[in-house]
Amino acid sequence: MTNSTLNSNSIKKHDIKDKTVLIRVDYNLPMDPGTTNIADDSRILASIPQIEYLLKRNCKVILLSHLGRPNSSSDKEFSMKPITKRLSELLDKPVLQLPGCKGKEVENQIKQLPFKSVAMLENIRFESGETKNNPRLSRELANLADIYINDAFGVAHRAHASTEGITKHIPSYMGFLMQKELDILGKLMSNPDRPMTAIIGGAKASDKMGVLKNLSKTVDSIIIGGGMAATFIKAKGFSVGLSKYEDDRLSEVINLMEDHKNRAEIIIPHDVIVADRFHADANFQVASIDSIPENMIILDIGPKTSQIYNGTISGSCTVMWNGPMGVFEWKNFSSGTINVAKAIAGLEDGTTVVGGGSTADVVSKLKLSNNVTHVSTGGGATLTYLEGKALPAVEAIIKND
Ligand code: AMP
Numbered sequence: 001m002t003n004s005t006l007n008s009n010s011i012k013k014h015d016i017k018d019k020t021v022l023i024r025v026d027y028n029l030p031m032d033p034g035t036t037n038i039a040d041d042s043r044i045l046a047s048i049p050q051i052e053y054l055l056k057r058n059c060k061v062i063l064l065s066h067l068g069r070p071n072s073s074s075d076k077e078f079s080m081k082p083i084t085k086r087l088s089e090l091l092d093k094p095v096l097q098l099p100g101c102k103g104k105e106v107e108n109q110i111k112q113l114p115f116k117s118v119a120m121l122e123n124i125r126f127e128s129g130e131t132k133n134n135p136r137l138s139r140e141l142a143n144l145a146d147i148y149i150n151d152a153f154g155v156a157h158r159a160h161a162s163t164e165g166i167t168k169h170i171p172s173y174m175g176f177l178m179q180k181e182l183d184i185l186g187k188l189m190s191n192p193d194r195p196m197t198a199i200i201g202g203a204k205a206s207d208k209m210g211v212l213k214n215l216s217k218t219v220d221s222i223i224i225g226g227g228m229a230a231t232f233i234k235a236k237g238f239s240v241g242l243s244k245y246e247d248d249r250l251s252e253v254i255n256l257m258e259d260h261k262n263r264a265e266i267i268i269p270h271d272v273i274v275a276d277r278f279h280a281d282a283n284f285q286v287a288s289i290d291s292i293p294e295n296m297i298i299l300d301i302g303p304k305t306s307q308i309y310n311g312t313i314s315g316s317c318t319v320m321w322n323g324p325m326g327v328f329e330w331k332n333f334s335s336g337t338i339n340v341a342k343a344i345a346g347l348e349d350g351t352t353v354v355g356g357g358s359t360a361d362v363v364s365k366l367k368l369s370n371n372v373t374h375v376s377t378g379g380g381a382t383l384t385y386l387e388g389k390a391l392p393a394v395e396a397i398i399k400n401d
Pocket residue numbers: 201202203204207225226227228298299300322323324325326327328329357358
């Protein structure tokens with residue numbers, strides 16, 4: 001997938017004046033638990049340039065997204081209504097909430113909509129055919145508009161009716177945000193300013209093995225943290241106390257660390273924070289990795305490790321980060337993650353990319369999003385891309401051209 005292939009699918013190359021345009025956006029926003037209050041509206045903000053571009057060209061803009069994991073359309077807590085309201089505030093213009101995502105009533109309301117206006121379909125996951133990539137649902141969605149734009153990078157790794165199937169029935173293009181995400185990740189993987197460091201953390205080594213293997217061929221250093229560090233420490237021959245490690249991944253991890261064909265140096269923690277139980281209020285202490293107490297669990301990287309990681313980060317020209325260094329949700333085990341976030345934000349002349357999911361939440365909560373080059377709107381999609389795998393929704397648009 002080259003940048004020139006992607007550019008030919010850009011909406012900027014096509015005459016779209018006075019068209020009805022369906023945009024697949026990713027408005028699957030974090031909500032405050034048990035409420036319909038939006039906790040972070042970054043994804044709406046990121047979608048606005050594309051919407052405004054279309055409005056300037058007198059288009060009718062119809063937005064389509066999923067939100068959460070509803071069981072059926074009667075799961076009203078997953079309605080798009082709060083998002084529609086917030087979008088209307090941010091655009092400073094009315095946004096019509098449509099009653100569903102398909103069917104005569106929705107089609108009629110779209111027909112009656114004046115040009116230069118915006119409407120939002122209901123949560124596409126209210127339709128059981130969405131995740132099954134049902135061809136009939138794809139066709140019904142395509143019937144709503146003249147043109148389809150996919151701007152939902154966050155679900156680009158899913159072949160669903162609204163991301164993949166629909167492109168078989170309607171002229172389909174890449175949105176601005178999708179293009180931006182792919183350009184940034186493309187440069188990271190093909191031509192980064194060096195030295196480049198990848199920081200990979202998170203719960204389990206098995207979730208990140210594909211990414212680690214692919215990155216190890218191109219980046220200069222890989223910093224390891226999070227729950228998955230236990231498997232790396234164990235693979236080095238140390239005891240990890242009561243920490244969960246993945247026995248069936250040990251040989252893969254050893255190969256990764258010892259494979260001299262790899263470009264990357266794999267850097268694992270020097271010390272860790274261990275706790276006497278998996279709890280926010282657990283007793284904790286610092287331990288060197290060669291003396292982790294038998295009855296304790298690793299919940300964060302230690303202070304010496306933070307210092308070492310700072311040195312590697314500050315000496316890099318490109319940094320990519322995915323996955324927390326510890327159980328950052330609990331204050332006592334958040335220092336390693338906060339340290340990495342601050343070190344990345346402090347890298348003044350480098351390119352810094354934060355790869356979606358919980359890592360993006362950390363950076364946003366620390367109000368550091370503006371201090372990094374790019375915070376990706378996709379967690380799973382970023383990981384799929386970094387693994388070197390195809391993104392089905394992107395491939396579908398390239399085929400449609
Ligand atoms: P992931 O979605 O794979 O990036 O993992 C994020 C989750 O990993 C967060 O919810 C963290 O609490 C969790 N995590 C990070 N470090 C640890 C650790 N040492 N032990 C258990 N869970 C961890």
